[in-house]
Every structure is written in C-alpha cells, then in structure tokens.
Amino acid sequence: MRVYNTLSGRKEELVTLEPQKVKIYACGPTTYNYIHLGNARPLVVFDTLRRYLAYRGYEVTYVQNFTDVDDKIINRSQEEGEEAIKLAERYINEYFKDADTLNILRADVHPRASQHIEDMIDAIGKLIDKGFAYEVDGDIFYRVKAFKDYGKLSGRSVEDMLSGARVEVDERKEEPVDFALWKAAKPGEPFWDSPWGKGRPGWHIECSVMSTKYLGDTIDIHGGGSDLIFPHHENEIAQAEALTGKPFVNYWMHNGFITINSEKMSKSLGNFFLLREVLDKFPADVVRFYLIATHYRSPLDFDDGKLEEARKALGRLKTTLMLVDEFQQDRSAVDEQLQESELLEKVNNLQQEFIVAMDDDFNTARAIGHLFEISHLINSYLAKASRDNAQDQAVVTKAMAVLKELGQVLGIFIDQESDQGAELEDVLQILAGLRQAARQEKDYSLADDIRHFLGSLDISIEDTPAGTRFRYEAVPELKLLMEKLIDLRASFKSQKRYEKADYIRDSLQQAGIIVEDTREGARWKIAEA
RNA sequence: GGGCGGAUGGCGAAGUGGCUAACGCUGUGGUCUGCAAAACCACCAUCCACCGGUUCGAAUCCGGUUCCGCCCUCCA
Missing domain, CATH: 3.40.50.620 (HUPs)
Incomplete structure (x- = not known):
C-alpha cells in the first residue's frame, strides 16, 4: 500500500x-x-x-x-x-x-x-x-x-x-x-x-x-x-x-480544497455552504459520493450541477442493488450449487482492481470506476438471467455481495430507514394495482393520472414484465398517498363503479389501514396504531 | 518575492514509458413499452495547454513558455 x-x-x-x-x-x-x-x-x-x-x-x-x-x-x-x-x-x-x-x-x-x-x-x-x-x-x-x-x-x-x-x-x-x-x-x-x-x-x-x-x-x-x-x-x-x-x-x-468558481471555499471569503444546507437539497449518500468521486488531493469544484451528476451516477449503482433485490427469490438458500461462472470471475478481478486502486494512495476515483464496471456486468447478466434458475440466483447473489461490500468500504451505501415502511409499500402496491387494471381496460387517462400523481411526489413508476416498480429518493408521505386513494375511491363511488371502490377499501384493510365512511367523507387510520 | 500543485473529449474525472486514453454525466441510434421510465446493446478524444529534447516508443521523463489554483495571516 x-x-x-x-x-x-x-x-x-x-x-x-x-x-x-x-x-x-x-x-x-x-x-x-x-x-x-x-x-x-x-x-x-x-x-x-x-x-x-x-x-x-x-x-x-x-x-x-x-x-x-x-x-x-x-x-x-x-x-x-x-x-x-x-x-x-x-x-x-x-x-x-x-x-x-x-x-x-x-x-x-x-x-x-x-x-x-x-x-x-x-x-x-x-x-x-x-x-x-x-x-x-x-x-x-x-x-x-x-x-x-x-x-x-x-x-x-x-x-x-x-x-x-x-x-x-x-x-x-x-x-x-x-x-x-x-x-x-x-x-x-x-x-x-x-x-x-x-x-x-x-x-x-x-x-x-x-x-x-x-x-x-x-x-x-x-x-x-x-x-x-x-x-x-x-x-x-x-x-x-x-x-x-x-x-x-x-x-x-x-x-485538497473545495473550490467555488475555482476559488477556495472559506469562511473569510464568505463563499461557503453549510453542510446542512447541502444536505437539505441532496441525500447524504450523494454528498459522500460526490466528495470521494475525485481523488482526495485534487481540488474539487462545487456547484449544484456536480451534486446532481453525483446523484445520477450513484443512482446507477443503487439501481443494480434494486434490480438484484427484485431478482432474488430466496436469499438464504443460495450459494451451495455455485458453479464456475464467467461473471463471478470478472467481478472478482474487478474487486482485485478496486484494491489495487485503493492501495495506490487511496484512489477512490479509480476504485469507483471499477464499481461501475461491476454494476454494468451484473445488469447485463440480469437482463438474460432467469429467476427460476438456481445457478443464476447463486451467481447474482454472490456478485452483488461483492458490490455491496466494496460500496460499504467507501461508505456510499447508506440505508434509509422508513418508519412507515410496511404500510407505505402496500399502499403503493394498491395504487399500482389500480393502474394495472386501468391499463388492461385501456383506461389510459386513469393510468396516467396515477402515474402523474406519483410523479408529483417524486416517485417514478416503471413497468416491467414482472410487475410495477417504484423508485424514490425521499421516502414519500403516507398521508398524501392515502388522500389520493380516498379521492379515487370517492370518484369511483360517484361513478357507481363500486367494485373499484371496494377493491380500494378491501385491499387497504388487508394492509392494515381502515377506511371509515362518515357524513363529511372518508377518513382512515392505521389499524395497529 | 519565496514555497507547493495543476492544465486530459461537450462537462466531470482516472491514467505517469508501450494492447483499442478507465469510469460517470450529457448526446445519438437500436431493443423493450399503450405512452413513458428503467434496463440492455452500439456509437461519441488519431489525441492529452504550447515549444523543444531524451527514447525503438511519451499524455506519461527532462528543459522552457503560457495560463490557473493554493500556502507564506485564522481557515479543512
């Protein structure tokens, strides 16, 4: 080293x-x-x-x-x-x-x-x-x-x-x-x-x-x-x-320093940004990624555009984690029947190159480059892999473990816990179900309405052969999603499409959220709370 | 004035003697899709500030030039 x-x-x-x-x-x-x-x-x-x-x-x-x-x-x-x-x-x-x-x-x-x-x-x-x-x-x-x-x-x-x-x-x-x-x-x-x-x-x-x-x-x-x-x-x-x-x-x-328009960021020049101001605009893992995507001895010029770019770049790595997560059937039962795999051989080589890069005066920039290569390999493999194939499952799981491990070393995979995680995911799935049904009935205006609504909350929606997937960086507020569902249900009721209205109420109930109709309208609460 | 470091594609950024100059962003074409997004595939620097030298061979070493930043005062 x-x-x-x-x-x-x-x-x-x-x-x-x-x-x-x-x-x-x-x-x-x-x-x-x-x-x-x-x-x-x-x-x-x-x-x-x-x-x-x-x-x-x-x-x-x-x-x-x-x-x-x-x-x-x-x-x-x-x-x-x-x-x-x-x-x-x-x-x-x-x-x-x-x-x-x-x-x-x-x-x-x-x-x-x-x-x-x-x-x-x-x-x-x-x-x-x-x-x-x-x-x-x-x-x-x-x-x-x-x-x-x-x-x-x-x-x-x-x-x-x-x-x-x-x-x-x-x-x-x-x-x-x-x-x-x-x-x-x-x-x-x-x-x-x-x-x-x-x-x-x-x-x-x-x-x-x-x-x-x-x-x-x-x-x-x-x-x-x-x-x-x-x-x-x-x-x-x-x-x-x-x-x-x-x-x-x-x-x-x-x-080296962080600069703004090539000038050193410093208190005396007054051209500084408080870390917490930056963290207000960008997630911590993005800021961290941005700070180590350049070698530590080089100057690092700052502007929002650079952080935006870091967000997208890091998003690419996180997409791989998400895709693998989605692909995995049963995380515990893998690993035994692992055979020779070209993917794993390449990934292991890249892991070695990551180490070589870091051993050379902590070249995080080069090391991160290798992470993207691993990401790329896994994505490509995934595109052709089959969920029911035990070998594919094992190989992908193993490859992802390497990516996660190295990301962890750099500290760039920061888990964001959500407090209402369980309900949130269910509510999103109900919205997905409604949209899916609308699409099948060729009711594209409703389908797009749901997508636009989610888009307004910075949740993007992606259709895959296996179902619908949601992506978001900031954990969305359950309250806003519920308001939308209640609205949708009201409009179904007024159109006398009761099977849709009931679908919403019943699936919410299964998710542990109770909807009650009152004279003023509907209200909701979490059953366990 | 003294000390230190830097100049690589549209942008960011690796590379310090020799395969096709990593990687990311952007862009272009394609696959997929009701549309979209994501993902995947392909393409995007005959060239590394400029001049000269060393070498079979240099972005990479040496000398010079230009430009830029930092330190010499508290500052990460």
Whole structure:
C-alpha cells in the first residue's frame, strides 16, 4: 500500500510502526459554527481511509480532536453572550449530527483542548526548560530558531520566512516567526491558571499534546486539509519533536480544497455552504459520493450541477442493488450449487482492481470506476438471467455481495430507514394495482393520472414484465398517498363503479389501514396504531 | 518575492514509458413499452495547454513558455 507523504513529496510504501496496526490523528474542527462543505471533505476522506485500512485487515486507532478553546470561539461567545465553553460544546453536538448523517464513524477518542489544559501547561513548561520556548509578560513563545528542522514539512526555510515576513510583528518576540504557546488572558476572556499567570493555550500545542497522549510519541498518519500544512502542522512538529526527540508523524496526508468558481471555499471569503444546507437539497449518500468521486488531493469544484451528476451516477449503482433485490427469490438458500461462472470471475478481478486502486494512495476515483464496471456486468447478466434458475440466483447473489461490500468500504451505501415502511409499500402496491387494471381496460387517462400523481411526489413508476416498480429518493408521505386513494375511491363511488371502490377499501384493510365512511367523507387510520 | 500543485473529449474525472486514453454525466441510434421510465446493446478524444529534447516508443521523463489554483495571516 502506498501513501503520498507531504513530508517527502512523494508516494511511499506504508510501513506502520506495528504490523497490521495503524495509528491515525485527524485534525478536527474549531467548533464555533456549523461545519461547511469544505470542512466535510477531510471528514469523509479520512473516514474512508480508515474504513479501507480496516477492510485490509489493519487494527485502526483513530483520534480526532475538537478545538474548543480559540479566539474565534471567544469572539463569538462575546457577540452572543454565551459562555465560550458552552458555545463550543453546543457546536460539538451539532457537529456530530452532521457527521453521523454523512456516515462518518466515531473516532476512538474525541479529545477536546479544554480538557487537556494541564497536559499542555506541562508540555510548555518542558519546552521552556529545554530552551525551545521563552516567556514575555505572561505570554509564552516557541523559539523557532532553536528547532533545526523547522520548515521541513512545508518546504521552506526559516531564513526565507524571516526575509519575506508578512507577519504582523509582535516586537516582544525574539523573531517574527516565533509563535504563541500560551497567551495571557485579556479582561473578560476565559482563562486557566498556569505558572505564568492566567491565560490559555495557543492553537498548535493542543494537537501535539493530545496526539502524543493518546497515540504515543510517534504515530503513523496525521491528516488534515492542505491549509494546515503551514503553520499548524509545521508547528506541531516543532513542538512535539523538540519535546520527545523522536519523529512525531511518519506519514502526513493532506486533502485538497473545495473550490467555488475555482476559488477556495472559506469562511473569510464568505463563499461557503453549510453542510446542512447541502444536505437539505441532496441525500447524504450523494454528498459522500460526490466528495470521494475525485481523488482526495485534487481540488474539487462545487456547484449544484456536480451534486446532481453525483446523484445520477450513484443512482446507477443503487439501481443494480434494486434490480438484484427484485431478482432474488430466496436469499438464504443460495450459494451451495455455485458453479464456475464467467461473471463471478470478472467481478472478482474487478474487486482485485478496486484494491489495487485503493492501495495506490487511496484512489477512490479509480476504485469507483471499477464499481461501475461491476454494476454494468451484473445488469447485463440480469437482463438474460432467469429467476427460476438456481445457478443464476447463486451467481447474482454472490456478485452483488461483492458490490455491496466494496460500496460499504467507501461508505456510499447508506440505508434509509422508513418508519412507515410496511404500510407505505402496500399502499403503493394498491395504487399500482389500480393502474394495472386501468391499463388492461385501456383506461389510459386513469393510468396516467396515477402515474402523474406519483410523479408529483417524486416517485417514478416503471413497468416491467414482472410487475410495477417504484423508485424514490425521499421516502414519500403516507398521508398524501392515502388522500389520493380516498379521492379515487370517492370518484369511483360517484361513478357507481363500486367494485373499484371496494377493491380500494378491501385491499387497504388487508394492509392494515381502515377506511371509515362518515357524513363529511372518508377518513382512515392505521389499524395497529 | 519565496514555497507547493495543476492544465486530459461537450462537462466531470482516472491514467505517469508501450494492447483499442478507465469510469460517470450529457448526446445519438437500436431493443423493450399503450405512452413513458428503467434496463440492455452500439456509437461519441488519431489525441492529452504550447515549444523543444531524451527514447525503438511519451499524455506519461527532462528543459522552457503560457495560463490557473493554493500556502507564506485564522481557515479543512
């Protein structure tokens, strides 16, 4: 398995500290707002990385922090009159809602800066003792010149930075490039007690401290967005390696940005979309698919059209799942009489190619391409297969298991549970029955009326030799379907087509829905409720 | 100014020395259908920003040019 390492600027064979075990630290969000789509990319990218490593037999330990002590949080809390830690906590909870929707697995540990102040004070003290930090008026700065490897990650030299320094210079610092480890508290700010007075930690120290605390002095992979390379990750290295004398991270991985009209999506430019706004318009699996359909290091341009395309593309894979589901007679009883099959041979080859693609720096784009090829093979096979043929059943089931398994590794098959599933399906089938009968009687206006009605609810209807099938992305509301059925029944009654009206009432009853006629009209209820 | 990366069909996006340049979207023709949708079948880049070089052979390596993005300030 090969991984692009920012440190060396090339792909390297992944050799973990311990065989078949991998320790990953991912930089998490600063929680002063809802996350935007740009924040979601590393979440999905590193979640996919993690799933894939687990799929390949690694025991993964995954740590993702929350920055809940920070200038932006303090500013926000002063604007809104909410205590900083409370505000941060509130957005941490909101973060989990978004992440869960996107099918992001929880980390093994989600450490928060606010809960590791003691550890940070301890680390800062040691850095001072070793000569890597100095105090000025209650502030502590890191002495960049003392760390000889400074700049090795971002590929720049201290000299270059000093000459081209655009940093607003704090005169008290020994060098403009020195950065804050500890900031003395200003009036009205949250603070903790330290040997240097009341204050709070700088941003960079938390990751060094929490990474080493939970994963050890040296870890395998540290990930985040490319904008963290400098200064954040550079400073993490300086802090941690000065402290331990050991390499901090073996593989640094950075994802590219999401752009809008080729400009980076960012809060300061104001061109961002909150993840939940996007999730309002598009299902989570589509968003996830969109985020990994491009290689993680490439820029990814955003607009609704791209998501629409992702919706259609993913829909193709889901269609295969649906077609197989429809084809299968009895899922449990297969598998025994499995014979040689050209389909399975090809599918197994594609599974290997999927692995080759993912092994090559997690090339999800190429891997997804192989998924489409599998999908295509299964669809073609299905078109000629026979439901009653045990061999066909076995082969298709086996092929689909591969597709599902690989989709699961990428996290793109998110099951959408419906709470009224049973009734809903029955009601749809009753509508299908009415339409089917209308078609047989050549009453196409009624047949089309039903189809158009369903179309208006974003349910599309497809006739197949085996019957009628429904497709929808958002689970439709039972209430609306019932209103239509009640309407139809009323019009049948007024036309004195009682056999149709009764068909509706009787089949609803069988489905567990009771229709009662009253003076004002009909009403309905679910029998068990 | 310094550092890093990119330029592939109508669009998106893989491919980093050698079979017909993946895959998806769109489009076209066909099968199927009361109509439709889905599915299936077939077709859609003699060419990979430009110029030069290395090589038997390059989109793929090297040099140069143009254009674009990112980082150097909080940012995933």
